[in-house]
Amino acid sequence: MTAGKAGKVLWPLAVGVAFLAVWQLGGIHALLHFKPFQLPVPLTILETVIDNLPKMLSDTWITASGALTGMIIGSLLGFLVAVIATMFPKWGYPGLTLVSLFNAIPIVALSPIMNRWFDDGFGQKVGVVTVVCMATMAINSYRGLNDLRPFTLDLMDSYAAPGSAKFFKLRLPNSLPSIFTALKINIANGLIAAMISEYFASSTAGLGFSIKDNLRKAMMAKGWSCIVMAALVGMLLYSVLTLVERRAVKWHASQNK
Amino acid sequence: MSTTEQAALHTGHTSTAAPRNEIRIEDLTVQFPDNKGGEPVVALSNVSLDIRRGEFISLVGPSGCGKTTLLRAIADLQQPTSGRIIVRGLFPREIRMQKKYGIVFQSPVLYDWRTVRRNVCMPMEIMGIPKKQRTATVTEMLELVGLYNFGTKYPHELSGGMQQRVGIARALAVKPEILLMDEPFSALDEFTKEKLQEDLLTIWEKTQKTIVFVTHSISEAVFLSDRVVVLSPHPGRLSAVVDIDLPRPRSLQTKQMPEFYEYVNKIRNSFEGV
Numbered sequence: 001m002t003a004g005k006a007g008k009v010l011w012p013l014a015v016g017v018a019f020l021a022v023w024q025l026g027g028i029h030a031l032l033h034f035k036p037f038q039l040p041v042p043l044t045i046l047e048t049v050i051d052n053l054p055k056m057l058s059d060t061w062i063t064a065s066g067a068l069t070g071m072i073i074g075s076l077l078g079f080l081v082a083v084i085a086t087m088f089p090k091w092g093y094p095g096l097t098l099v100s101l102f103n104a105i106p107i108v109a110l111s112p113i114m115n116r117w118f119d120d121g122f123g124q125k126v127g128v129v130t131v132v133c134m135a136t137m138a139i140n141s142y143r144g145l146n147d148l149r150p151f152t153l154d155l156m157d158s159y160a161a162p163g164s165a166k167f168f169k170l171r172l173p174n175s176l177p178s179i180f181t182a183l184k185i186n187i188a189n190g191l192i193a194a195m196i197s198e199y200f201a202s203s204t205a206g207l208g209f210s211i212k213d214n215l216r217k218a219m220m221a222k223g224w225s226c227i228v229m230a231a232l233v234g235m236l237l238y239s240v241l242t243l244v245e246r247r248a249v250k251w252h253a254s255q256n257k
Numbered sequence: 258m259s260t261t262e263q264a265a266l267h268t269g270h271t272s273t274a275a276p277r278n279e280i281r282i283e284d285l286t287v288q289f290p291d292n293k294g295g296e297p298v299v300a301l302s303n304v305s306l307d308i309r310r311g312e313f314i315s316l317v318g319p320s321g322c323g324k325t326t327l328l329r330a331i332a333d334l335q336q337p338t339s340g341r342i343i344v345r346g347l348f349p350r351e352i353r354m355q356k357k358y359g360i361v362f363q364s365p366v367l368y369d370w371r372t373v374r375r376n377v378c379m380p381m382e383i384m385g386i387p388k389k390q391r392t393a394t395v396t397e398m399l400e401l402v403g404l405y406n407f408g409t410k411y412p413h414e415l416s417g418g419m420q421q422r423v424g425i426a427r428a429l430a431v432k433p434e435i436l437l438m439d440e441p442f443s444a445l446d447e448f449t450k451e452k453l454q455e456d457l458l459t460i461w462e463k464t465q466k467t468i469v470f471v472t473h474s475i476s477e478a479v480f481l482s483d484r485v486v487v488l489s490p491h492p493g494r495l496s497a498v499v500d501i502d503l504p505r506p507r508s509l510q511t512k513q514m515p516e517f518y519e520y521v522n523k524i525r526n527s528f529e530g531v
């Protein structure tokens with residue numbers, strides 16, 4: 001690892017550690033005039049996570065599995081919509097507009113609706129996350145499939161390339177960076193959607209439910225531990241995706257910094 | 258077009274054509290509809306021209322003279338409004354379907370996600386050429402354009418001149434009968450441009466292809482061509498065809514010859530008369 005690369009990792013790490021230290025030593029409380037019970041300090045939160053580990057892990061699994069399932073189904077459906085809109089622009093494009101309208105439905109409205117549709121919390125959660133992720137993927141991948149550089153399509157035509165070659169050799173690889181952008185957005189949005197949906201669910205588990213339940217009971221440290229777990233899941237998924245992206249689109253400008 | 262018509266065209270072509278006629282442009286007019294609903298824009302008006310087989314012919318003219326439109330019409334990427342183009346007795350569409358064109362565009366048009374080798378390979382994949390043969394041809398083409406050591410690089414790792422050479426290698430890889438080049442060197446610096454011009458002439462002399470070359474540089478057209486076609490703008494029309502009788506093979510010394518300047522001046526003057 002070169003000095004420059006090490007710096008890229010060390011600097012953010014140092015800022016993070018400094019922030020946690022200030023928090024631990026009461027800096028944030030002093031600044032915002034918080035009482036100790038209003039905001040637990042990092043070591044207390046860590047202790048709570050460790051003390052309640054089995055429950056934490058099961059809550060995390062319940063939320064993460066639902067979020068991930070919804071992300072996969074939603075992203076696949078969204079991509080399918082984009083492909084159809086690309087192949088049949090006449091009625092595919094209005095369809096894409098319709099799907100993007102889903103983007104405007106607030107999750108707090110979607111959640112109770114899905115609650116009526118699905119019997120169990122898992123189905124409801126997957127439903128909400130699917131709808132949220134579908135629109136993002138549809139809009140982004142449609143752009144990637146259609147924002148072609150000048151003459152790239154002419155080049156295909158000059159060799160009398162069939163539609164399948166145009167799709168697999170030009171449009172699909174061209175859309176990969178946009179697809180990864182959509183997946184990154186979907187990881188964050190999907191986790192948030194899964195947790196919010198648990199606020200409204202009939203189920204009694206999951207990170208979202210635990211946050212609501214513990215904060216209601218003024219068990220701040222427990223509530224914060226759930227937030228930590230959610231953040232960890234998000235970071236883990238994001239890191240895995242970034243690694244895959246680095247391999248899959250190493251030719252793209254964003255990967256050559 | 259019916260088969261009888263095709264046959265008639267074909268015989269007509271072989272019997273009347275002056276020594277081995279390659280492309281015949283007959284009274285070609287191309288109009289573009291105006292976006293605001295006004296009068297259509299006439300890009301090309303009544304252009305007629307014969308291009309001989311194996312000839313290096315350049316189309317020059319200021320912007321708006323329709324030189325790119327003419328090239329695209331030959332390539333069947335632009336449909337004529339009236340008139341017609343006959344290539345080897347067939348319509349351009351059939352020549353395109355037979356994959357006999359190689360096109361080099363203004364920008365290299367490389368696919369970012371493919372290495373140099375795989376970019377050159379792409380048209381051959383579409384044509385279903387077996388892998389072993391593809392690999393051999395790619396190697397041959399990269400050697401021809403002097404990029405053999407850059408096969409595993411991605412386009413963004415190459416200079417503009419190298420990228421354009423990859424584009425040329427890709428166009429040549431399918432062994433096209435006709436090479437259509439649309440201002441391929443216009444975005445390059447003077448040194449790279451001169452190098453590539455010489456390289457192109459070497460390749461042309463080796464492969465004996467018909468080359469239709471669009472440029473806005475008079476000296477480039479004179480240096481490269483057997484004939485220079487001068488087009489004038491608004492509407493695009495043919496204003497002169499100049500035979501370039503400079504000895505071949507040509508080199509940088511050709512550009513020092515008084516005759517070279519005479520041709521350049523002659524063509525420039527034909528613009529001023531417009």
